Amino acid sequence: MVQEVEIEFKNLLTYDEYNRIYQFLPFKSVELFEQTNYYFETKDLKLREQGAALRIRHKNNKWVLTLKQPHSEGLLETHDELSPxxxxxxxxxxTTKKPDVAKQLNQLGVAEDELIYLGSLTTRRCEVDYQxxxxxxxxxxxxxxxxxxxxxxxDTYVEGDAVFSHLLKELNIPKRPTDNKIKRFYQAKLESE
Structure with a gap:
């Protein structure tokens, strides 16, 4: 089974703050790439109620189905590759049954045929290794x-928190409570209905 624990720290930024970080770290030397997330849920929001989220991500010509679930150190991600x-x-x-995600969904009491497509979110992303x-x-x-x-x-909460706090302090950016992308997506979807 392909699983990993994701430990990440997030902060929404203004456009100005985004540019400050872009200039501060060597982002100019890396390529910007685009990825699209396609989100799924049950009509009665079973995943959301359990703090879970399901998406297909299209990135670098690969399609990956990922279930995210709460974990003591971050989020447990379970992956299955999909063909186009x-x-x-x-x-x-x-929906088609994919073994690893299906096993986790079953533990959450969700069947694949209950899932419905909600919409997509496209991200233009750049990444650098830093400390x-x-x-x-x-x-x-x-x-x-x-x-x-x-x-x-x-890789660890302590490392991530230290770098995250350092960047915000160094660039005078306030720490903001930041929902993950799927929560922001849900909110925007509700507002548009």
Whole structure:
């Protein structure tokens, strides 16, 4: 089973703050890339109620189905690769059973045929390695909205928190409570209905 624990720190940014971080770290030397997340949920929001989220991400010509669940140190991610045809079927609400994600969904009391496609969020992303972490700048577009975000991904909570706090302090950026992308996506979807 392909699983990993994701430890990350997030902060929404203004466009100015985004540019400050972009200039401060060597982002000019890395390529900006685009990824799209396609989100799924049950009609009665079973995943959301359990703090879980399900997406297909299209990045670098790969399609990956990922279930995110709460974990004591961050989020537990379970992955299954999809073919382009399988991904297309999922987006048309014709889900196919994928072994690792299906096992985790079953533990949450969710069947694949209950899942419905909600919509997509596209992110323009750049990443740099910095002090044993990965620092990410995201510009995301969804439901007529856009936002800018700093993410620090680390192997341990202590490392990630130290780098995250250092960057915010060094660049005089206030720490803001920041929902993850799927929560921001849900909010924008509700506002658009």
């Amino acid at each position: 045809d399988e991904a297309n079927l999922w987006i048309q609400n014709k 044993d972490t990965t620092v990410v700048l995201d510009h995301s577009l969804y439901y007529g909205k856009e936002d800018f975000e700093l993410e620090v991904e680390a």
